[in-house]
Amino acid sequence: MNIVLLIILPLGGVIIGWLIRFIYAKNQLNSSEQQALRLKESAAAEAENTKKEILLEAQDKILEDRRQLEREQREQRSEIQRYEKRIQQKEDNLDRKTSDLDRRQSKINRRIEELDIREKKLSEEEQRWKHELERISGYTAEEAKKVLMQGLENEARHDAQALINKIEQEAQATAEKRARDILITTIQRLATDVTSEMTVTSVSLPSDEMKGRIIGREGRNIRTLETLTGVDIIIDDTPEAVVISCFDPIRKTIAKTALERLIQDGRIHPARIEEVVQKVAEEISRIIQEEGERVLFDLGIHNMRPEGVRALGRLYFRTSYGQNVLAHSKEVAIIAATIAREVGADVEIAKRGALLHDIGKGMESDGDAGHAEVGAELARRMGEDPRVVNAIAAHHDDEEIISPEGVIVQLSDAISAARPGARRETLDNYIKRLENLEKIALKFEGVEKVFAIQAGRELRIMVNHDKVNDMQARELAKDIARDIEDQLKFPGRIRVTIIRETRVVEYAR
Known part of the structure; x- marks a missing residue:
């Protein structure tokens, strides 16, 4: 019995424990299921809320898009209506213009018909009056036409001449003003002296007794002086004066200077005459060189050959029509440079050609060639520019001018020679x-x-x-x-x- 109890009691405890455990587990299971159910219900509620929110947002978006679409449709409809209105207005305008054109065309057609009728009438009237005029005037149509053309021709000639006169006056006024400005500018820069052209010169004597000393015993002194200088010394009744005559201005200057020094020194005999003449000739040669270099320096001209410098220096003692040739050449160079600068020509070529245009007057030539030809040949030998050579040769129209600088040189030469007081005339x-x-x-x-x-x-x-x-x-x-x-x-x-x-x-x- 006890054994049975011992067996039943543990077995009963086990069973009770298992029941308790079962009940507890069942309770726990029920609690988890409830919690899961609550979570599920909560998730379902949240999902439902989210769905509702998404649906609401989608509905709002759809509504907004619908409203935007409706606005755009309204705007498009308005734009289409405006276009339709403008098209309608244009169609109305075209209809009105077409109607106006039709009316104008009709009016023009009527005017053309009227003009044709009037032209026909005028033609008939013209023929009638033409016959009447022919009957009254006694002229045929061709004769009247000829008379009328003659009158018109005379009138046209008169009008043409008046127009020509007006154009010439305007051109002359413009040209004269321009030329006057250039010439005034040029002449204002000039200040040259006027010299006298003479083939004879006189030497003053302290007394008439000096004439005998100049002549010397049996004329030795005067013959020596004439031989050394190549001049003619004229001793006549002119009181206290001796005349020296020579066509070469340099020889004439040497003779005059030498004679003045001999008179001042008082020693007049052949040896002294030869000594003084030699010294004076050397001084004149030096003056020729200095004057040539001076004029080149004043004008800013460089690279001149020595023979050209000396030929220019010889012009210092040469005169033409009362005008010193070197001063005239310098003046022409200044004028030519000014004109060339104003008209856009080559200033250096014009200035060089102008300075050398009379260089032939300082050269001695045995032939009959003029100074322009002699000067051109010298310039050619010195290697001058062909335009310079042509300007020298053509400044008196001995050759045809080939460059604007040649024309300027010729013009400048005329200006220098023609200015008041520049030259004398017999x-x-x-x-x-x-x-x-x-x-x-x-x-x-x-x-x-x-x-x-x-x-x-x-x-x-x-x-x-x-x-x-x-x-x-x-x-x-x-x-x-x-x-x-x-x-x-x-x-x-x-x-x-x-x-x-x-x-x-x-x-x-």
Whole structure:
């Protein structure tokens, strides 16, 4: 019994424990299931809430997109309506314009028809009046046309001449102003002296007794001096003076200077004369070199050969028409440089050609060649630019000018020679030039009187008003000026003035 109890009791405890455990486990299981169920319910509720939120957001987005789409559709519809309205307006305008064009075309057609009718009537009237005019005037249509054309031609000639006169006046005013500015600028820079051209010179003596000492015993002194210098010494009745004559200005200067020193020294005999003449000749040679170098330095011209420097220096003792040739050459170079600078030519070529244009006057030549040809040959030997050689050879129209610088040199030479007081002219040549001017004008028909005035600078011509009209007077002035240019050589320019006047005289009695 006890054994049974011992067996039953543990077995009962085990069973009770297992029941308790089972109950506890079951309770625990129920609790986990409840917790899982709660979690599931919570997750389901949360998922539902999230779903609702997403749905709400999606609905809001859809609504927003729908509203945006509706706005864009409204705007597009508005834009389409505006386009449709503009198209409609254009169509209306086109319709109106088409209607206007149709009306205008109709009106133009009517005007054309009216003009055709009027033209036909005018043509008939023209023919009628033409026949009437032919009957009244006695001219046929061709004759009347010829008379009318003659009148129109005369009127056109008059108008053309007036236009030509206006253009010439405007061109002359512009050209003269430009030329005057250039020349004034050039002349303002010049300040040259005027010298006298003479082949003879005199030496003052302290007394007439000196004449015998100059002649010497049996004329030895005067012959020695003439032989050494190559001059003619004239001793006549002129009181206290001896005349030296020579075409070479350098020999004349040497003779005069040597004689003055001999007179001042008082020792006059052949040996002393030879000594003094030699010293003076050396001094003149040095002066020639210095003057040539000085003018080159003043003008800024370089690279001149020694023979060219000496040829320029010899011009210092040479005069032409009362004008010192070296001073004239320098003046021409200054004028040429100024003009070349103003017109855009080569200043150095123009200045060099102008300085050397008269260099042939300082050269001794046995032939008949002129100074332009001699100077051009010297420049060619010195290796000068062909334009310089041509400017020298052509400055008196002995050759054709090949460059603008040659024209400038020729023009500058004329300006230097023609300026007031630059040169002197003999009375016979002056009178002859004026007579030639008057003869040229008198050979033209209709010229009654001719007067050369202002030292030959102006030719004043009186014409017969019955033979020469106003238009012919203009042509006559041009023809006379052209003949003067062709037949005469003159510095500067000559003004030709035609005077045509009508005088009516009546007497009251």
